Amino acid sequence: MSVLHIDDLRTSLTLNGRQHHAVREVNFRIEEGETVAVVGESGCGKSMLAMSIMGLLPSIAVVTDGHVVLEGKPIERESERQMEAIRGARIGMIFQEPMTALNPVLTVGEQIAEPLRDHLGLSRSEARRRAIALMERVRIPSAASRYDSYPHEFSGGMRQRVVIALAIACGPRLLIADEPTTALDVTVQRQILDLLDMLQDDGRMAMMLITHNLGIVAAHADRVVVMYGGDMVESAPVRALFRNPAHPYSRALLASLPRVDRDLSELASIPGRVPPLTRLPDGCRFIDRCPHAMKICQALPPRVPVADDAEHEVRCWLHVEGSGRDASAG
Amino acid sequence: MLRFIGRRLVTLVPTLLAVLTLVFVLVRVVPGNPALILLGDQATPEAIARFYRETGLDQPIWHQYLSFLGQIARGDLGRSMINDRPVTSAIAEVLPYTLELSIAGVVVGVLLGVPLGVVAARSNGGWVDWLVRIVTLGGLSFPAFVSAIMMLLVFGLWLGWFPIISGGKPWSDPGGRLMSLALPAINLGLVMMAYVARVTRGGMLNTLPSDFIRTARAKGVPMRRIVWKHALRNVLLAVVTFTGLYFSVLIGNSVLTEIVFNRPGLGKLVVGALDRRDYTLLQGLVVTYAVLVVVVNTLTDLLYGLVDPRVKTG
Numbered sequence A: 001m002s003v004l005h006i007d008d009l010r011t012s013l014t015l016n017g018r019q020h021h022a023v024r025e026v027n028f029r030i031e032e033g034e035t036v037a038v039v040g041e042s043g044c045g046k047s048m049l050a051m052s053i054m055g056l057l058p059s060i061a062v063v064t065d066g067h068v069v070l071e072g073k074p075i076e077r078e079s080e081r082q083m084e085a086i087r088g089a090r091i092g093m094i095f096q097e098p099m100t101a102l103n104p105v106l107t108v109g110e111q112i113a114e115p116l117r118d119h120l121g122l123s124r125s126e127a128r129r130r131a132i133a134l135m136e137r138v139r140i141p142s143a144a145s146r147y148d149s150y151p152h153e154f155s156g157g158m159r160q161r162v163v164i165a166l167a168i169a170c171g172p173r174l175l176i177a178d179e180p181t182t183a184l185d186v187t188v189q190r191q192i193l194d195l196l197d198m199l200q201d202d203g204r205m206a207m208m209l210i211t212h213n214l215g216i217v218a219a220h221a222d223r224v225v226v227m228y229g230g231d232m233v234e235s236a237p238v239r240a241l242f243r244n245p246a247h248p249y250s251r252a253l254l255a256s257l258p259r260v261d262r263d264l265s266e267l268a269s270i271p272g273r274v275p276p277l278t279r280l281p282d283g284c285r286f287i288d289r290c291p292h293a294m295k296i297c298q299a300l301p302p303r304v305p306v307a308d309d310a311e312h313e314v315r316c317w318l319h320v321e322g323s324g325r326d327a328s329a330g
Numbered sequence B: 001m002l003r004f005i006g007r008r009l010v011t012l013v014p015t016l017l018a019v020l021t022l023v024f025v026l027v028r029v030v031p032g033n034p035a036l037i038l039l040g041d042q043a044t045p046e047a048i049a050r051f052y053r054e055t056g057l058d059q060p061i062w063h064q065y066l067s068f069l070g071q072i073a074r075g076d077l078g079r080s081m082i083n084d085r086p087v088t089s090a091i092a093e094v095l096p097y098t099l100e101l102s103i104a105g106v107v108v109g110v111l112l113g114v115p116l117g118v119v120a121a122r123s124n125g126g127w128v129d130w131l132v133r134i135v136t137l138g139g140l141s142f143p144a145f146v147s148a149i150m151m152l153l154v155f156g157l158w159l160g161w162f163p164i165i166s167g168g169k170p171w172s173d174p175g176g177r178l179m180s181l182a183l184p185a186i187n188l189g190l191v192m193m194a195y196v197a198r199v200t201r202g203g204m205l206n207t208l209p210s211d212f213i214r215t216a217r218a219k220g221v222p223m224r225r226i227v228w229k230h231a232l233r234n235v236l237l238a239v240v241t242f243t244g245l246y247f248s249v250l251i252g253n254s255v256l257t258e259i260v261f262n263r264p265g266l267g268k269l270v271v272g273a274l275d276r277r278d279y280t281l282l283q284g285l286v287v288t289y290a291v292l293v294v295v296v297n298t299l300t301d302l303l304y305g306l307v308d309p310r311v312k313t314g
């Protein structure tokens, strides 16, 4: 049983009275102990996807279709009560900006202890003990004496450790990390990612890692989901994707990286940007930038699954009817 | 924390000195000759000279300044020009009434204003928000003395819930004292409530979309606690700052309230002193207000250091 199964999820945003899909037909699973990276340029809907899972969408956004299945059971996202019971207990989440992610007027200890008291019903002193143990686990030096410190007394890297500690406090089955290291400098980045790896191995936790950085994907993920304009365009094991990218967008992503650790917020090999939600094309959303665009691409969005093995899915007309991904290369 | 308090108290001294100097200068540059005003414009030169000698106004200015400061340091504000009573005791007698009214007004303003602001922000644009907007607009635009008279009529005369003449009751009868305080305090607090509600609403609307609120939601904190603890704690910083600034306005507003409710207090003293041109009493009152304002500002800073952990380490 997968820890997480995203089943045909669609999330739409209401802008100027019209609905636009920010997430459309996303299908993937994350197994126990597995890390699935979600990649794509800025505005592809990665955070929207994460927030749809957490039930923390902005008020203008709503999940219109599909299910988030957690350990075999679809989440009833209508019930705020149930969502509160899931968030922080069965799904933990960490964010991009550690400098602002913690409440400036509450002690870090208090912030880590809070979910322990809420979800596990621990007493104040028991929660304190556990929180200090968690701070040690995420390698915060002299944890006991820093329990009563405030966030401003911590560096960015240390704050991210605090955020990780409170996200994993209740031993969640799934950890969603939305660009957890983008705001940190390179050495701290590596430490935080290694820490996440370690924590994941300890608890056989599943992880959804949103990132711009293909180097991080290569080093830390088992599988990759490539998103474009809200669509999942390709999903494959990391090695398969790096060796044999099928979707023209995935190829462009990889081609734009002479060095694997470069950031992909700018896509060098294909001009243009992700179109805004209000101007997404009806058919394949990549059509404006695709060097292989055909007539049919304009008319209809390509359907999945279209690939020769179940592990490697791609959503592109080039790969329909076994035309083969090699035929289109070039 | 103790060191923070100590430092803050030390900086109090120059502030007070500056304020006192300002009072000294202001009183002396106000147009009008106090001797002529007090003795009448038919006063003889001898009478005027005697007046100057008795009040020390014939001394060189720096001498006047030093003896002014010296007197204040000894807690002596001179004697009333009308009835020769020591100004200090005249003020000390009624100061508790004004303080008690002002503090009660702040309590009413904060205790009503903060929850109103929070529920308004929660409903942001909904009918609760509009209702609060109308109430606060009323609080701001309705003249305080009109609302005071209406309250007196309705709750004092017609319903008879509260005494019409307030004050006078000793603290040995706490119920009676509080009852007599209630109407004036509510009247004084309503305007402040309106401001506090606005400050709180704006602060909440700024705070609720913060990253740290998202973090709290992501760990499953119930919305109620997110609003009343995680967000409100941050908004209280702005409320404390506002309250400190507003307190001096409030002491001023209490003058009107005291008069309408016929309460003893600095307000009545000020009106009397103005009316009879009691120059020394007036000076003493200005000094008292100035010191009150400085002390309240210092207290605000200290309180701010308590609610904002980022302040005290610096």
Ligand SMILES: Nc1ncnc2c1ncn2[C@@H]1O[C@H](COP(=O)(O)OP(=O)(O)OP(=O)(O)O)[C@@H](O)[C@H]1O
Pocket: A013, A022, A040, A041, A042, A043, A044, A045, A046, A047, A048, A049, A058, A060, A275, A276, A277
């Ligand atoms: N609150 C919002 N109001 C309007 N549009 C929004 C809002 N949030 C997201 N969007 C739009 O939804 C789309 C997906 O945004 P999302 O934040 O999920 O992108 P992302 O892939 O996480 O990008 P990034 O890498 O920059 O974080 C974008 O077109 C974005 O402009």
Ligand code: SF4
Pocket: A247, A248, A249, A284, A285, A286, A287, A290, A291, A292, A293, A294, A297, A302, A315, A316, A317, A318
């Ligand atoms: S479906 Fe057509 S436009 Fe879209 S990526 Fe494939 S070839 Fe390009």
Ligand SMILES: [Mg+2]
Pocket: A046, A047, A048, A178
């Ligand atoms: Mg994002």
